[in-house]
Structure formats: C-alpha cells, structure tokens
Amino acid sequence: MGSLDAVRASIAEQVKFDILTQTQDADNEKARQQVARNFVSDTLTVPSKDMYIYASMASLGDDVYHEPSTLALEAHMAKLTGKEAALFLPSGTMSNQIALRTHLKQPPYAVLCDHRAHILRYEAGGTAFHSGATSLAVHPANGHHLTLADVQANIILGDDIHFAPVEVVALENTLNGTIIPQEEIIAISDYVHSEGLKMHLDGARLWHVAIETGKPMNELCAPFDSVSLCFSKGLGAPIGSCLVGSTNFIKRARWFRKLFGGGMRQTSILTASAAFALTHNFPRLAAVHELAKKLEDGLKKLGINITSAAETCMVFFDPSPIGVDFAELLKRAEALPNPILIGGSRLVVHIQTTKEAVDDLLALLSTLAEEKKAAGFVYSPQANGNANGNIYIRAREKSK
Template identity: 70%
Template sequence: MSLVNGDLTTARAAVADEVKFDILTESQDADNEKARQTVARCFVSDTITVPTKEMYLYASRASLGDDVYHEPSTIALEAHVAKLTGKEAALFLPSGTMSNQIALRTHLKQPPYAVLCDQRAHINTYEAGGTAFHSGAHTYPVLPSNGHHLTLEDIESRIILDRNIHYAPTEVIALENTLNGTIFPQDEIVRISEYAHSKDLKMHLDGARIWHVAAETGTSIKTLCDPFDSVSLCFSKGLGAPIGSCLVGTKDFIGKARWFRKLFGGGMRQTGPLSASAAYALTHHFPLLPRVHALTRRLEDGLKELGVRITSGAETCMVFFDATTLGISFSELVERAAQLPEPIILGGSRLVVHIQTSDAAVDDLLSLVRTLAEEKKAAGFVPTDTTTNGHSTNIYVKVKPTSTQA
C-alpha cells in the first residue's frame, strides 16, 4: 500500500527521528580533557595514548579519497614509509596484528609450513592464534637461551629444514624489535638474516615499536629493516596515532598483501585523516621518544632504590618489576594506585611509559611504593634472602613478635 505525499513525508520524518543520534555528551570537552589526564597516569600500555588537538586539526585537512580505489594522503604515507624503510612498497593497515598476519599469509605459499619465532613474540602470544587460523601454519616458539633475545644458535637448534614428513618445514623466521621493551642487537639480527636467506627462508620483523630502537640507538630505520623481507611498523603505540600500521616489502609482495587485506576485510575507505594522524606522529611525536626512555629509566632507578626487584630493565619504554621483595603484592599495588586522589592505572608487573606519561605520575607511583613499603615494615615485615634459579632475592616476610618486642 502506497502513501500519499503528505503521509509519506510524515513517515519519512518519523523514521529520520528514530535514526538520528548524538554521540556527544553535554560535557564532551570536559570529558575529553579528563581522558587526557587519565592517560597521563596510565602505565598499562602505550596504545592508550590519545590524539592531541593539534593532531586532530592536522588530520581534518587530509584528502578525501577512498583507499580501496585512490586515497592521496594514504598513498603519500605509504610511499614515505617505503622510502624510510628502504623497501619498494608499503601498505596501510588498521592494526599491527593484521599487518603481521597478512605478512605471514603472503609469505607462506603451499603447506605444510611453519613459522619460527621467540616464544614471547606477539604473533605467538597475543594474536589469538592467527598464524594457525589465517595461514594454517605451525609455529615453532623458541625461548632465548640468554633470556633476552634469540641467537642464531637458538634458531639452528629448533629450525626444521629437511623434508622429513613428520615435521612442518620452517618457511619464515619472525623476529620482534623491540620485544617487551628490549632492543634486539642488530649484529645478531644480521647473522640470523644471512643464515635464513642462505637457506631460502623469509625474514619478517614485527617492528611495532621499531621507532624506539631508532630513537635510542641513533640507527636509521632503513638499517634496522634491511635484514628483513617484510616489516610491520605501528603508528598507534609509541608514536601515539589513533590507529594504523604499515607493512613494507617488495612491490609484488605488497600487491599480494593488498589482495589479502581485502580478503581479510581490512580494505578501508576514507583513510585520509588516519594517514594524516600517522604522518603528524612521525613528524612531531618521534622526537619525543628519548624523553620517554629517560623517564622510564628514572622510574626503574627509583624502584631499585626502594628495593623493588627489576625483572626486565628499561632499555626503551618498559620496566618489568616484582614488588613482593617489599611484601607488596601486585593486586595490592594496583588497588592502592587506583585509590589515590589522582588515580594511577596499573596492569600488573609491566609498566609502560609513553609520550603522554607525566613526570608527576612517575613521582606519585614511586611515592606510593615507598609508602606501602613503610607500612609493611611497620607491620613487621622483614627481608629474608631466598635463592630461585640461582638468583638471590630479598623477600619480605612477617615475623611474629617475641616477648621482648613492643
């Protein structure tokens, strides 16, 4: 049944009234400012950084194309990143996980095959089993014998090169730099790369935080990427862009990766503002990383002075710690930090410093640890030396008062 003109106009207006929605709150500007303050006191990850007003303004001027067809700002970003890394081509992707997984899928041609990586690597631990799901590939996770980074000897001990039908042959060696905030020595990467290429294997780098390596060591991005056939570089972690990674490699490799991006559902449309945000981050936020590293080292030094055990030191933007040496549990520290007048957000044993971390947040966190340590000592906790796996550690235990104690 058709509606007459007047009734149709009324019906359309009713539907439009149902559809409309205002996502902004009455206090949106104040809410955003509060969010920025919260981020400045959050040590959970560097992914939680938020766009600055200047980044928003720059992004609003970006081109208005369609990335599946032709998007000028995104094409310009891809060309710059390709040149920066010394590769032939680049592809803008929505996430580092997709970038890594599409890289592996593009390298892996015909099963059976396997990927060898550090046991702690993002592709092995934090990508939801994507290597198996997307590529049908087996993974050989290797734990570094030195506790820091894989060596050629570690890889040679686990790599599968023969055609024994009981095993999936290794086709890709995937490294990560940084990994848990630590820098992979470039000379060892070169050794591994020369060996891999002599065996006709592919090398992939999860370089989500490669910016930190360049900023800390003064090594060019190209030099860091030269040993690899493909590299994934993230804009939304250390650099503070809202979204996005770039995958780089040969023109043929990126051409096939672009196809897989579409197949995976990652073909995006008006990406100009996202690409502009990444470009702004490269120009204005990369120079901020040395300050991040210095602040991270100050945090580590402060924790050490208080007696906290450092399980992985501040090579770039992360510190891993164990406060049980002071009788402080992780859950207790997280809870007390959240109760501060200006709360601090913690995520356990990993502390991540980023470009928007405030000096005051570091000072307040150290002050809190000092307060908790004093409370534990006043409650009767005293250090006792224990040895685990050859490492001596002071653990605080509570001692029952004797008759001579007050």
C-alpha cells in the first residue's frame, strides 16, 4: 500500500497545475485596459469584476439534466422574445447552424440569405456540412439590406428537379452594424410564410436594433420562426447565445445540440453572466452608438471616406483619400505608447471602448494625414481609393 501511495503522489505531482500567474490581478487589469482600446470586435470584451461575483452565486446543476439558473434564463428569453421556448448554446455559430438543421428535413433544399451573411461567409461552410443545404447568396439591389423584391427575384420554388428549392430565408439584423427596416422584414416574412417556408434571424446583435429603434425584442422577433441572439458580443458576457422558437422546434434543437457536442454541464456561471449582461450592459448600448457616431464624424472631418455609416456600433472606412493605407495605420496604431488595435476597414465600438481611445485614434489619423500632406500627397476627400462597401480586411478577427 505504501508503494502505491507513493506512486499516486508522484502522479498527482505530474497532474497538478496552477494556471494563475504571479501577477494575475495586474495582468487582468492590463487586459481590461487593452480591450478599452481595441476596435477589432465586440467579442473581445471581458467580464467585469461585478459580473464574476454575480456569476459565482448562481445555482449548481447539470444542464443536460437540470440546471436552475439556465432554465430560468431560457424561460426569460422565451418571454422576452415572444416565443414559446429557448435554448442556451455556447456560440452564435452553433445557434445558427442548429436552427437551420432543425428547420431543414430532407435534401434537396436551399437557404436564401444576404451575400454578406455570417451563416454564409463566416461559419466554415456549416450550412452545407451540417444540413446538406446549398445557399443562395443575394446581393441587395439597394446595397444596404434585402428587400421583398430581392427575395422574390431570387427565391427558388416548385419541384423542378434541376434546382434545390428554398426552405428557409435567413436574415441578419444587424448586418455589419446596419439595421434592416422592420417594415421590410414583415413584408418578406409575410411572403415567405405564404409560400409555406420558414424564416430564421441571425440576431446576434439584435440588442442594438432594440436600443436604436426603440422597438421591443418581441416585436423584432415576431416575423421569424427562429431567432439566434448572442450574449458575448454587444452585451459583453464571456460566452453564450440563445436560440428561440416554438416548443417543438426547441425540443428538436436540443437534440441536435447534443448531437453536435454542445450539451454542456455546469452552465450556471455562463447563464448568470448572461443575465448580468442583460440587466447591466444592455442599457449601455445607447452610449456605444453615440460614441460610434462620434468616431464616424471625426473620420469625416479628416476627409476619410465612410463606406458604411455608424447606424449602431460599427463604422467602415477607407483612409486612402488622405494617403493612408490599412497596413500603415495598423502598424502606427500598435506603436503608440498606449497601443490601439484595429482589424482593418471595420471599426467596432463596444461597451468597454473609452472616449479616450476614439480621440487617440482620430488624433493618430490626423497626424498621418499631416505627414502625407508634408510629403506631397494631394489631399482628395472625394477619392474612393480602396473603398469596397461592407467588405473589410480581417487582419486579426477570425469569427464574428
């Protein structure tokens, strides 16, 4: 027995691991300061100390069996969105993909969406892989959002064996920070449902739409059979999304969640963080929008081309009219005494972005513009340069 105890002690010594650094508190504070100057994505927000404390008091349970805090959050999300049921999931991508897989029964079929949609461009081809569905990528005629006319002109109906008929029309609101007018969504929904088809919404940042338009969440969700909503983007929770829909839809989606490997265990610290974010961070989005508009106004004053305006939390820009390219801007921003991180032509303002970070970014661009003029660059506010609408460089960001 003594020999076995010694072996166990030796193995335990190999297994043990302290993940905390000797300066963890200082490291975490530094990370918070860095996030405040990071314009790459709102997914990079970090939990506040108050959120951690709140999460530590949540219930104890197993979500595959029974987890009270998670069940409470799901019930609240269903009520908030005007749906019968909800399902907590680890990511927006999984939420979208499980929604599509639950709606789609047997190929051949297609999903109609905007050509810029996250489900099409940034979910690793999941619609084809998980559901065996093809995607119909539609370019909005107005360059901003899909309209009923766009959908009607591109939808595939009927039983012609040469085509995969559309079974789901998937919209995204916001899409690259822009808002789809609710009256247009209703018109599309009425038409799609009249054809016996389904409507899904990637509403990862639908919270921003509610704040900006003053429309309640249940009204925004009403035209859709299913909606995916994220807690880890604009709301600043560490992880998680929620899928909402009918009772039967969510029952089957829960099955697919297990099949996809998304059945989690002690989820209360995650769902409690989401609840904290709903209560304390959602109201802060109005200030986020104001700061994004301040950033846009500052860029315009410098003569920088705005390729997509700050309707909510994002600004797309092209600095070529002042002689600056993105590679130079990224390098100079990172070289500041207090570095700023950007991901290219998309600037994302979030709940932890500071006014000082916006001011410093604008000051840097002003300095670069003056340097270019001194070097002989001909100032041209009307130049289009590298502008390409809502297509942006992803120098760092690999997901939404």
